[in-house]
Amino acid sequence: MKRKSKKVIEYTFLILLACIFIFPMIWMIASSMKPESSIYVDMGSIQSLLPSLDPSEWFQTYQELFSRFNVFQYIFNSLTYAIVVTLGSIVVNAMAGYAFSKFNFIGKKVLFGLLIALLIVPGETLIITQFTVAHDLGILNTRLAVILPMIANIFFIYLFRNFFNAIPDEIIESVKLDGANYWTIFWKILLPMSKPAIATVGTLSFILSWNDYLWPLMVLTDTEKFPLQVAITNINSTPPVFTNQVMAILTISTIPLIIVYIVAQKYLLQGLGGSGTGIK
Amino acid sequence: MKKFMILIVCSFLVMIIAACSGDKASSDNKNEVSIWVHTSKETTEGKAMQKIIDRFNQEYQGKYSATIEFIPRSGSGGGYEDKINAALTTDTLPDVFTLDGPNTAAYAESGMIAPIDDYISNKDDLLPSIMQQGTYDGKLYAVGYSESGVGIFYNKQMLKDAGIDLSTLPTVDDPWDWNQFMELCETVVNTYDVPAIDMGLNDKSEWLMYAFSPFLWSQGGSIVNEDGTKATGIFNDEDSVKTMSFIQDMVEKGYTTKTPVEKAFQTGKYPMKFTGSWTIAEMESSYPDVEYGIMPYPTSPDTNKLVSPSGSWQYAMSATTEKKEAAGALIDFMTSTESLTEISLANSVLPAAHSVVEEVKDKVSPQMNVLIEQNSKTAHARPALPKYPQVSRVFQQTISDLTYEKNNNIQKLLDQKAALIDKALK
Amino acid sequence: MKNINARENIAAYSFLLPALILLGLFLLVPALIAIYYAFTDYYLLTPDNRQFVGLDNFIAIFKDPIFIQSLKNVGLFVVCVIPVQIGSALGLALLINKQRRGNMFFKVAFFAPVVLSLVVISVLWLYLLNPSEGLINVILERVGINPQPFLTSPDQAMYTIVFVSAWQGAGYQMLIFLAGLQNIPSSVYEASKIDGANKWQNFIHITLPLLKPTSILIMITTLIAAFKLIIQPMVMTQGGPMNSTITPVYYIYQTGFTDRLIGYASTMTVVFGILIGIVTIIQSKVSREDDSK
Numbered sequence: 001m002k003r004k005s006k007k008v009i010e011y012t013f014l015i016l017l018a019c020i021f022i023f024p025m026i027w028m029i030a031s032s033m034k035p036e037s038s039i040y041v042d043m044g045s046i047q048s049l050l051p052s053l054d055p056s057e058w059f060q061t062y063q064e065l066f067s068r069f070n071v072f073q074y075i076f077n078s079l080t081y082a083i084v085v086t087l088g089s090i091v092v093n094a095m096a097g098y099a100f101s102k103f104n105f106i107g108k109k110v111l112f113g114l115l116i117a118l119l120i121v122p123g124e125t126l127i128i129t130q131f132t133v134a135h136d137l138g139i140l141n142t143r144l145a146v147i148l149p150m151i152a153n154i155f156f157i158y159l160f161r162n163f164f165n166a167i168p169d170e171i172i173e174s175v176k177l178d179g180a181n182y183w184t185i186f187w188k189i190l191l192p193m194s195k196p197a198i199a200t201v202g203t204l205s206f207i208l209s210w211n212d213y214l215w216p217l218m219v220l221t222d223t224e225k226f227p228l229q230v231a232i233t234n235i236n237s238t239p240p241v242f243t244n245q246v247m248a249i250l251t252i253s254t255i256p257l258i259i260v261y262i263v264a265q266k267y268l269l270q271g272l273g274g275s276g277t278g279i280k
Numbered sequence: 281m282k283k284f285m286i287l288i289v290c291s292f293l294v295m296i297i298a299a300c301s302g303d304k305a306s307s308d309n310k311n312e313v314s315i316w317v318h319t320s321k322e323t324t325e326g327k328a329m330q331k332i333i334d335r336f337n338q339e340y341q342g343k344y345s346a347t348i349e350f351i352p353r354s355g356s357g358g359g360y361e362d363k364i365n366a367a368l369t370t371d372t373l374p375d376v377f378t379l380d381g382p383n384t385a386a387y388a389e390s391g392m393i394a395p396i397d398d399y400i401s402n403k404d405d406l407l408p409s410i411m412q413q414g415t416y417d418g419k420l421y422a423v424g425y426s427e428s429g430v431g432i433f434y435n436k437q438m439l440k441d442a443g444i445d446l447s448t449l450p451t452v453d454d455p456w457d458w459n460q461f462m463e464l465c466e467t468v469v470n471t472y473d474v475p476a477i478d479m480g481l482n483d484k485s486e487w488l489m490y491a492f493s494p495f496l497w498s499q500g501g502s503i504v505n506e507d508g509t510k511a512t513g514i515f516n517d518e519d520s521v522k523t524m525s526f527i528q529d530m531v532e533k534g535y536t537t538k539t540p541v542e543k544a545f546q547t548g549k550y551p552m553k554f555t556g557s558w559t560i561a562e563m564e565s566s567y568p569d570v571e572y573g574i575m576p577y578p579t580s581p582d583t584n585k586l587v588s589p590s591g592s593w594q595y596a597m598s599a600t601t602e603k604k605e606a607a608g609a610l611i612d613f614m615t616s617t618e619s620l621t622e623i624s625l626a627n628s629v630l631p632a633a634h635s636v637v638e639e640v641k642d643k644v645s646p647q648m649n650v651l652i653e654q655n656s657k658t659a660h661a662r663p664a665l666p667k668y669p670q671v672s673r674v675f676q677q678t679i680s681d682l683t684y685e686k687n688n689n690i691q692k693l694l695d696q697k698a699a700l701i702d703k704a705l706k
Numbered sequence: 707m708k709n710i711n712a713r714e715n716i717a718a719y720s721f722l723l724p725a726l727i728l729l730g731l732f733l734l735v736p737a738l739i740a741i742y743y744a745f746t747d748y749y750l751l752t753p754d755n756r757q758f759v760g761l762d763n764f765i766a767i768f769k770d771p772i773f774i775q776s777l778k779n780v781g782l783f784v785v786c787v788i789p790v791q792i793g794s795a796l797g798l799a800l801l802i803n804k805q806r807r808g809n810m811f812f813k814v815a816f817f818a819p820v821v822l823s824l825v826v827i828s829v830l831w832l833y834l835l836n837p838s839e840g841l842i843n844v845i846l847e848r849v850g851i852n853p854q855p856f857l858t859s860p861d862q863a864m865y866t867i868v869f870v871s872a873w874q875g876a877g878y879q880m881l882i883f884l885a886g887l888q889n890i891p892s893s894v895y896e897a898s899k900i901d902g903a904n905k906w907q908n909f910i911h912i913t914l915p916l917l918k919p920t921s922i923l924i925m926i927t928t929l930i931a932a933f934k935l936i937i938q939p940m941v942m943t944q945g946g947p948m949n950s951t952i953t954p955v956y957y958i959y960q961t962g963f964t965d966r967l968i969g970y971a972s973t974m975t976v977v978f979g980i981l982i983g984i985v986t987i988i989q990s991k992v993s994r995e996d997d998s999k
Contacts, residue, residue, distance in 0.1 A: 018811070035566070044839070092725050108718075116926075119926075121733060121737045122979070125959060125971065125972075125975050127366075132369060152724070152726075203881065213354070240559070242562075246825065250825065369753045484943075484944035537838070542829070669964045677949075704965075
């Protein structure tokens with residue numbers, strides 16, 4: 001009996017806490033499913049978190065939105081960029097993390113220090129010079145220009161390094177004795193053992209790429225190659241701004257992120273199998 | 281190790297191949313011009329522009345041709361302007377591009393855009409505010425393709441219920457002064473116990489400069505001296521103090537608020553809103569049940585001179601283009617009566633030329649006509665200064681600082697702000 | 707100490723190569739160019755007219771009251787946001803690091819603000835924090851507290867931004883803590899169970915020490931991210947009221963892109979970068995990371 005009431009308290013607490021974090025998302029979805037004027041009439045009442053009372057109005061905003069913009073093209077572009085960036089980011093950053101964690105090489109400390117120093121560079125202020133570099137490489141107005149700068153990430157390298165550090169050297173030494181080369185160790189042993197890190201880096205770099213707006217706009221001129229964020233900004237800054245349409249496209253753009261997150265989280269638990277269910 | 285080496289080799293190859301493919305915004309054909317615009321092709325504005333370009337290509341077939349690229353901006357120009365600046369540093373600007381009014385001086389002064397006096401055929405037809413906005417150092421550098429305007433939107437029912445006779449409200453030919461307007465506010469506040477008007481004081485961006493500077497001009501004041509080198513003695517003179525006192529009074533007496541409720545006017549919570557032509561389209565599509573009218577700017581009681589804001593995006597020619605003839609022909613074509621009419625009607629913006637006013641007069645709503653009339657008779661462009669962004673920011677901060685209780689000494693506040701502008705103008 | 711041999715060196719650099727090339731091109735080179743610009747009077751619209759001006763910019767920024775103000779503001783922000791955000795992140799991670807029905811819902815809920823657009827966040831929080839009609843003041847009034855001005859007061863605006871940032875960002879660090887927690891083998895806990903340790907003892911003696919590498923990573927990156935604060939003040943207060951929420955990166959952005967003074971902005975970037983560097987070094991010295999591995 002005591003256990004049960006403890007559980008009730010625990011769940012009540014968690015649900016209350018969850019509400020504090022999730023109400024904006026519910027508001028966003030609800031607002032996308034009602035006429036523009038109701039959003040502000042409802043503001044402040046519980047109705048603001050519920051869709052229109054008339055179900056025929058639920059998807060009207062989405063219809064308007066799809067007739068105004070070629071949303072599918074934008075989603076396709078964003079997905080392409082995000083998937084390539086995510087895969088590239090996992091491989092490239094894990095490789096670098098592996099080098100820092102399991103190798104002794106000349107200049108290791110200096111290089112690591114340099115990376116940490118670069119971490120403090122406020123990237124937002126470098127966009128013009130980054131553009132000049134992209135121009136000199138001749139990759140402007142190609143999809144490559146969107147993808148390449150997003151792949152290497154010091155924070156993710158650091159994250160992978162920490163994870164590989166936690167894997168005992170003995171495991172590696174024993175496979176080495178079996179004649180495995182460095183690449184095999186990395187690809188077949190270390191990566192499969194670091195699913196939590198992969199899931200984390202994967203999720204975060206997907207989000208990073210998905211939400212990027214300014215850089216793709218800078219390096220692309222063909223509308224056909226623009227990602228979804230460009231459409232969002234456009235809807236949100238072309239007067240008159242229709243709040244319900246803004247919320248609809250934001251809903252569309254948030255859903256893939258939530259799905260990626262859920263999938264990655266499931267994978268994270270699965271990958272651990274029996275070991276480490278944490279605090280019991 | 282093998283796979284790994286392949287990966288490395290591949291990533292190198294990608295870079296090398298990529299490095300070989302060149303890129304330039306304009307093509308080499310001398311009669312083919314490119315134009316960048318700040319909107320997306322899906323907007324009504326973008327669609328109208330595409331149509332105009334199509335017509336240009338048809339009309340000049342065999343002589344000139346034009347291609348248009350849509351680069352949607354964010355907010356007040358971010359994104360698009362960053363891209364223009366980046367193209368400038370790499371010498372990849374298109375032949376023609378759009379720019380916001382206040383940028384004219386900076387772009388012209390730095391030699392980014394070329395004078396286009398010789399290419400524009402309908403200069404007499406363009407509104408004076410459009411010419412004023414596109415002119416720097418005596419030369420025409422850019423032509424606005426639309427106008428914008430601000431007025432006081434009022435909810436007819438709410439004013440009636442507060443006992444106001446709508447037929448006594450001001451018109452462009454017979455405007456009210458600040459005191460008369462404040463009397464109206466007082467009546468309304470006493471009836472509804474909410475702020476009478478949302479003046480957008482929560483928006484701390486260009487809006488504050490754009491919409492509030494006309495009050496200063498109406499008073500006869502100014503922000504900087506005529507040659508744009510100094511603000512001290514101008515921005516802190518008696519006229520500025522009077523104007524700022526009026527704005528501060530509006531807040532302190534509760535007639536307006538620095539934290540308005542979102543869409544309070546549209547949803548019938550506040551009876552009035554100080555806003556621009558874009559709200560007309562919003563009212564039509566989302567709040568058709570609200571009956572509203574528009575009255576002109578209130579004027580200074582000392583001068584009774586009606587002044588309203590002005591400004592828009594414009595077309596300009598890149599100074600580095602080698603296709604001046606074609607680019608000039610394109611801009612002239614895009615600012616012809618026909619093209620301007622098309623944009624005005626499509627985008628529900630105010631017309632930029634006298635002939636266009638005549639064209640659209642009967643096709644737009646009565647509310648729109650109030651703004652059109654106010655604009656063509658009283659519009660005043662923002663100052664043409666290369667350091668405009670800094671000057672505008674100081675002005676915005678002045679308006680926003682006014683509304684804090686600590687700032688009872690307006691003279692002192694303006695002395696400080698004028699010094700800040702002086703520093704930026706150096 | 708292992709032997710450093712040629713084969714290992716080559717292998718290590720091969721693994722590093724892709725990351726180094728990309729970081730070099732898109733981060734190091736632009737950063738070096740920015741350092742060069744710091745000594746010039748580069749005006750964005752006249753790129754060909756750059757002049758070398760020596761230390762003029764460096765002298766000017768220390769006389770710039772807004773830059774000094776922005777340093778003070780961000781200092782206040784960092785001091786407040788670090789404990790709040792990391793504390794909440796760790797708390798949330800511990801709460802959901804457990805097999806439980808419906809756990810996925812809570813995981814999504816706590817992470818939701820991270821993926822949510824700032825448009826939604828700013829509209830809603832501006833509404834909730836509205837001094838006259840906002841829900842938060844309505845609640846405060848019910849419990850007998852006077853309405854607060856929040857973002858419209860120079861004294862409260864930065865604290866309000868601290869709160870909203872921590873609320874929005876905690877889910878991000880939660881995810882990394884969670885990955886760290888998952889990395890702790892359950893056998894460790896089982897062993898201590900046999901020794902009769904309770905939950906609290908487990909937390910202090912096992913979880914926290916084993917989380918140390920993750921915590922250091924989070925501390926450093928959160929610290930750096932906090933120093934780079936720009937978006938929240940940009941959308942919620944535009945740096946006001948009375949410059950109380952202007953931050954260095956926001957001011958750099960304004961100077962560089964709105965005012966087009968790239969040279970001056972680069973100088974601020976360099977000086978501010980050095981300042982963050984110093985703080986980061988002190989901080990990591992304090993937490994004494996064992997780097998000898």
